[in-house]
Amino acid sequence: MQEIIQCKEVTIRYVAKVIGILVSTFSAVEYGKLHYRNLENAKTRALKKNKADFDAEMVVTTSMRVELRWWYVNIRNQVRHISHGNPELTIQTDASLQGWGFVLNACKSGGRWTKNESQKHINVLELLAIYYTIKAVADKILGKHIKILLDSSTAVCYINNMGGSTENEADVFSRRFNDQLEWELNTDVFRNICEKTRVPNIDLFASRLNAKFAGTLYSEDNYRHGKLHSNCSTVANPAVVHTTDEIVSTETVDSTVTKGSIGTPARKQGSSSVEENDSNCMSCVRKIFRQRGFSKEAARIFMCSWKSGTKRQYQMYISRWLQYCRGEKISEISITVVNVIEFLTILFTNGLGYSAINTARGALSAFGLVVDGYHVGSHPDVTRFMKGIFNLRPTKPKYVNTWDVNLVLNYLRKLSPVKHLSLKELTLKLVMLIAITNAARAQTVHLLSINNMNKSSSQFVFKFDSLLKQSRPGADFSVFVLKAYPPDRRLCVYTVLKEYLKRTKVIRDQHKKLLISYIKPYAPVTRDTVSRWIKTVMFRSGVNTDVFTPHSVRGASLSKAKFNAVPVQAILHKAGWSNCKTFSEFYDREVAPGISFEEGVLK
Template sequence: MPAEVKSRRGQRLDDSSILDITALDGSTTQAACRRSKNHNEEKESAGVAPVDGRTSHHVPYQIDGLSTFQESLRERGISEKGTDLILASWKPGTSKQYRSHFNRWAQFCHQRDINPTTPIVTDVINFLTETFHRGVGYNSINTARGALSLLGIVVDGCRAGNHPLVIRLMRGVFNLRPSMPRYKDTWDVKPVLTKLKQLEPLQSLPLKELTLKLVMLMALTQAARVQTLHLLVLKNTSIKEEAISVWLGDNIKQCCPGFNIQSVKFFPYTKDESLCVCRTLHTYLEKTEHLRDETGKKDGRLLISFIKPHKLVSRDTIARWIKHVLTISGIDSTKYTASSVRSAAASQARSMSVPIHHIMYKAGWSRESTFAKHYNKEIVQEGDPFQDAVLG
C-alpha cells in the first residue's frame, strides 16, 4: 500500500479516536468505541474472522447511514437547522430508495476504519465491487453509486459517482450485467376503455366500481403516477364547466425549483360521456360527500376507501385498484403493474400523433430522451390488426 494511503488511513483512525460526539444513548463516541472494542474482543474469542487483516468492528443493527451523514455535517460546523434543511432536500421516496445503500456504505467504512465522508477512490471502487458481487443488477449498483454522490462525497476534486475510475467501473458492470428495461412493450388501452364504458350509469354504480373507474380515467388522461393520485386533495378544488382543477397536497416526484406542479387539471370529454373523467369525478364527489367527516370535507384527500369506515387510502391501495382494473379488462396484471399506466397512455398518445412537447408537458418530463428511453413502448394488440383492417 502506498505511503500516502497508509498515512490517510492512519489519520482517519486517529481523527475518529479523538472525536467526542454525543450518541443517542447519551454516551460519547469514545465510550462507544470502548464498548465496541470489548464487544469485538468477545466476538473474536468466539471465532469472528477479521476483515482485511483487521478485527471487525461491524455491528449491523447499530449502523444508520443517514445518521452517519448527519453527524458528518455537524462535524463540519453546519448547524442543526442547516443540517435539517440539507436533509429536507431529499424527498421521502429518495431517502427510502437510497437508505439501504447509505447503511451498507456506513457498514463498509465501519468495518475498514474509513471515514465515510472522506474516502479515497480505492474505497469507492471496492464498495461498488462488493455490491456487484452481491449479485445485484446494474441499476442497483448505479443507485449505490448515486447514493455516494448524494451524500456529498468528493474524491480527487469530483463527486464520488463521477470519478473517471468509477465511470469506467460502471461501464464494466454494464458489459457484464447490462440493465434491461422493466417493460419492452406496453398494453393496449382499448380493452380497458371498453371495460370502463360498461361501468354505467354512474349514479347507480356501487362506490367500488365508481372509484375504480375514476382512478383509471384520471391515471390515463394525466399519464399520472400513483403518487400523484394519492396526493390529490379537496382543498381549493375549482369546478368549472371547462375544467376541474384539483390541488396536490404535497410535491410530486417531478417537482423541482424550476418546475413546480401545484394542481392537476381535468378536462371534459364530449365525444363519449361514458369516458368523461370530469363527469365521473362530479358523481364521485356527490356520492362521497356524506362519507367524509367534517374535518376532511375541505382539506382531506380526494380518494377514500369504498369500504367502511371510508378512511383515506394509501398509495399501495390505489396501485391495487389500478391492477384490478387491468385484470378485469383482460390485461396481464402479473406482468404490468400500476406504474405501467404512464407508458401505456403516453405510447397511445404518441401513436395517435400527439406532439411530443404536449406529451412531455402532460407527463411532466423535461427531456424528450426520458420519454424515448423509458416510456415510448410498442403497444401489444390482441389479434391481428392487419387481418382486421383487410377483412373489416
C-alpha cells in the same frame, strides 16, 4: 423532565428516553397511563415526519407540557393499590350500529346514535356506550367501586389500560394489505424449471394466493399472515419473483463485518427494528455533514434535500458503505478513489447489476465527498468503472411492450350510466380514468383534495399543497386538471367525478381527500389502496396483471398518446419530465402484438 417543559424544541431521542422512564414507573403509579399518551403520540408523529430519525428535533407542544407538569408535581405522592376489593355495583352495557343500552339492577335504558356517531367503528361505539351509561347513572354510582360487563375485548383492553394510542390491530390489518410480503414465483419461469427438472410433490412455502399446483400445503398460511413483519424470507433472485406492487427495500445489514466484505442484507423482526436502522443510517449522514464543518441547521437542510423515496433507496447502500468503512478501518469521509472502486466491486461480485450499483454511486455522491478534486460520483475512474459494469451487466427494461389502453376503455364503457353504478364501481372507474387521462402516479391521485378544487363548466382544477415525485426547482406541477370529454360521456372523467362528489358528500364527514373508502368508515385511502384499485380494473379488463403492475398505466397511456401523434412536448409536460430521454428509455413501448391502435387515448 424540567428541561423538556422549559424548552421549545428537543430531540426525539430525548423525548423517547423520558417516555421510557415514565413507563417504567407504571407498576407504582396507578394513574400514570392517563398522563403520557400525548407524549407518545407526539413522538410517533415526529418520527413519521422526520423519516424515523431519532436525532431530529421536535416541537414541545402544550399538551406535552401539561402531562409532564402532572408528573413533576405528583410523582412523589403516587401509590398503586394491590386490590380495590370487590365491586359494589355491576353494570352491563352493549352497543350496536343503531344505538346503545345498559342495565343497572332494575334501571334499564339506552339511546340511538347521532348520524356522525353511527359512522364510527364498533369498538368506538362500545366505549361511547360506557361513557353515556356512566353519565346517565352518575348519581347512583358516585364514590362507589363498579364493575362493567361488555362483550368487546378491545373496549375492555382500552379501559383496563386507561386508553390507547392505536386502533384495534386486527382491524388495521383487515383494512391494510402488505402485498410486499406475498411473493409469487413467475409462472413462466416456474413452468420452465419444471420442464427441465421435474414437477415438485409439495410446496411448503406457498399460501392459498400464490400456490402453483394442487400438492401445496397451506398449514403455514395463517401463521405467515399473522406475522406480517417477521419471519419473511429475503429473496435471493428477484428476477424470478413477481409481486403486486413496487417493492421498497427496508432491509438492514448485519453488523458483523469481515475485512473486504459486505454482509448480505437480512430483514429484522418488527417495524421498530426497521425504524431503528433508518435512524442510525440517517443519523450517520447528518453526523458526516457536521464533521465536514456544516452547522446544525445547515445539516438539517441538507437532510431535507432528499425525498422520502430517495432516502429509502439510498439508506441500504449508505449502510453498506458505513459497514465497509468499519471493516476496512477507514474514515467515511477521508477516502480515496480506490476505496470507492473496491466498494462498488464488492457490490458487483455480490450479484448487483448496473442500475443498483449506479444507485449506490448516487448515495455516495449525496454525501458531497470530493476525491482528487472531483465529486466522488463523477471521478473519471468511477465513471470509467461504471461503463465497465454496464458492458458486463447492462440494464434491461422491465417491459419490452405494453398493454393496449383500449382493453381498459372498453371495460369502463360498460360501467355506464354512472348513476346506476355502486359506489365501488364508481370509485374504480374514477380512479382509472384519472390515472389514464393524466398518466398519473398513484401518489398523485391519492393526494387530490376537495379543499383545493375548483369546478368550471368543462373541467375540475386541483392544486397540490405537497411535493410530488416529479417536483423540482424551476418546474411547477402544483396544478392538476381533469377535463370533460364530450365525444364519449361514458369515458368522461368530468362526468364521473361530478357523480362521485354527489354520492360521497353525505358520507365523507370532515375528510377532505378526494378519494375515500367505499366501505365504512369511509376514511381517506392510502397510495397503496389506489394502486390496488387500479390493478383491479386492469385485471377485470383483461390486462395480464402477472406481468404488468399498476404503474404500467402511466407507460401505456403515454405510449398510446405518442402513437396518435400527440406532440412530444405535450407528453413530457403531462408526465413531468424535462427531456425525452426518460420517456424513450423506460416508457415508450410498442403495444403487445395483435392489438390495434384505431382510436386515441379516449377516442
